Amino acid sequence: MEENKSKVTLHGMWASTYSKRVEIALKLKGILYEYVEEDLSNKTESLVQLNPVHKKVPLLVHDGKPVAESQVILEYIDETWKNSPRLLPEDSYERAQVRFWVSYINEQVIEVMRKVLFQEGEAQEKAIEEARERFKVLEEGLKKHFPNKIIRENDDVGLLDIIIISTFGSHKDYHELFGVGIIDPVNTPTLYNWIESLKELAVIKEAEVPSDRLVPFLQMYRQMHLQQAANT
Amino acid sequence: MNQEAQVQVMGLWGSPFSKRVEMVLKLKGTPYEYIEEDVYVQKSPMLLKLNPIHKKVPVLVHQGKSIAESLVIVEYIEDTWKTSYPILPRDPYERSMARFWAKYVDDKVMLTLWKACWGPESEREKMVEEAYEDLKYLEEELGDKQFFGGETIGFVDIAADFIAYWFGIAQEASGVMIMTAEKFPKLQRWSQNFVGNNIIKEVLPPKEKLMALFKAQFGNNASN
Numbered sequence: 001m002e003e004n005k006s007k008v009t010l011h012g013m014w015a016s017t018y019s020k021r022v023e024i025a026l027k028l029k030g031i032l033y034e035y036v037e038e039d040l041s042n043k044t045e046s047l048v049q050l051n052p053v054h055k056k057v058p059l060l061v062h063d064g065k066p067v068a069e070s071q072v073i074l075e076y077i078d079e080t081w082k083n084s085p086r087l088l089p090e091d092s093y094e095r096a097q098v099r100f101w102v103s104y105i106n107e108q109v110i111e112v113m114r115k116v117l118f119q120e121g122e123a124q125e126k127a128i129e130e131a132r133e134r135f136k137v138l139e140e141g142l143k144k145h146f147p148n149k150i151i152r153e154n155d156d157v158g159l160l161d162i163i164i165i166s167t168f169g170s171h172k173d174y175h176e177l178f179g180v181g182i183i184d185p186v187n188t189p190t191l192y193n194w195i196e197s198l199k200e201l202a203v204i205k206e207a208e209v210p211s212d213r214l215v216p217f218l219q220m221y222r223q224m225h226l227q228q229a230a231n232t
Numbered sequence: 233m234n235q236e237a238q239v240q241v242m243g244l245w246g247s248p249f250s251k252r253v254e255m256v257l258k259l260k261g262t263p264y265e266y267i268e269e270d271v272y273v274q275k276s277p278m279l280l281k282l283n284p285i286h287k288k289v290p291v292l293v294h295q296g297k298s299i300a301e302s303l304v305i306v307e308y309i310e311d312t313w314k315t316s317y318p319i320l321p322r323d324p325y326e327r328s329m330a331r332f333w334a335k336y337v338d339d340k341v342m343l344t345l346w347k348a349c350w351g352p353e354s355e356r357e358k359m360v361e362e363a364y365e366d367l368k369y370l371e372e373e374l375g376d377k378q379f380f381g382g383e384t385i386g387f388v389d390i391a392a393d394f395i396a397y398w399f400g401i402a403q404e405a406s407g408v409m410i411m412t413a414e415k416f417p418k419l420q421r422w423s424q425n426f427v428g429n430n431i432i433k434e435v436l437p438p439k440e441k442l443m444a445l446f447k448a449q450f451g452n453n454a455s456n
Binding site for chain 1: 300
């Protein structure tokens with residue numbers, strides 16, 4: 001059998017939103033890939049050797065060359081497979097806007113979401129308030145900078161959409177877990193509708209993690225962190 | 233319309249983030265108007281209007297539109313002024329490597345080095361150890377290249393400006409010696425090449441002024 005010259009492997013983890021980003025991008029572009037599910041408590045030798053600095057998922061391996069960090073991977077995919085959808089816009093200013101809001105989500109929003117997930121009592125309440133503020137900023141930003149957002153087909157999906165759906169797609173599960181919702185049609189209508197539109201796409205539905213699997217995982221993950229914090 | 237007025241940089245004299253933007257503009261020969269924002273004192277109404285989110289510098293204004301986040305700005309400059317002095321390589325894989333290492337410096341190394349010098353006493357030892365680990369990866373990645381970008385200054389070098397210049401001064405001010413010539417000969421050589429570059433040295437803040445700023449910082453910690 002002829003050796004596949006363009007071999008793509010993704011090392012990922014089913015519950016990782018970062019891993020999900022890459023899966024979605026590969027599926028959108030119609031790139032065939034081999035998926036390796038990593039047990040993060042028992043990582044494969046490949047992962048450790050090919051991503052020695054971070055030893056994390058996701059890791060993309062293309063023709064034997066490793067690419068780590070989801071943001072870096074997504075830009076690499078877009079620059080290597082130039083078919084549509086293009087993940088970044090052509091215009092430099094629009095690209096900067098996309099990169100800025102992706103950075104805001106990655107740095108400011110995810111940080112506060114983690115605090116909510118890994119804390120309890122008063123500390124958690126404080127984190128929830130902080131989260132509301134940051135989501136408000138995100139909501140205003142999305143409304144202002146992407147006023148004509150329409151998602152009807154795969155070609156409408158770009159980098160920011162991928163980050164939004166992978167990070168916030170399961171917001172109802174978080175709501176269930178904490179009894180408190182931050183993303184909803186009243187407080188964050190732009191973000192809420194953006195997510196709902198993306199969920200209609202087949203490629204997104206394919207990548208969705210079922211609630212009955214995610215919620216127990218999040219509960220376990222949360223308990224693990226609370227336990228660790230109590231032990232220090 | 234005045235060509236210079238087309239690009240404005242709102243910056244802070246002592247900030248490595250702010251300087252990244254100026255370095256790239258100067259390397260590309262793109263003229264700009266610099267507006268000093270001493271954010272420790274007071275933020276100007278202009279800054280608040282342009283960057284209400286982080287209320288931080290740097291902010292780049294080009295043709296009336298503003299952009300924040302130093303590395304987002306650097307990529308914007310690269311995308312917009314394509315013909316002179318490329319900061320990123322052309323090959324997608326090499327670009328991904330440059331972005332990976334720049335992110336590593338920006339997200340991880342800078343924070344570790346900062347904490348090693350100024351972090352709480354309880355964490356200091358752990359941070360120093362982590363700093364050695366982090367720098368070892370960079371030393372290895374640099375190898376025998378003149379710059380991380382190869383023969384010319386590139387994206388990673390710009391992202392690592394703190395390591396090349398500010399950190400040396402911070403070490404002197406704090407007495408915490410991590411990046412020594414013995415332990416990191418390649419990084420040491422690189423840092424000299426970087427700060428010695430004719431264009432880069434124009435932009436760097438004066439050592440005495442930074443030293444005074446850092447000593448004031450340590451002064452605060454000593455009294456805690």
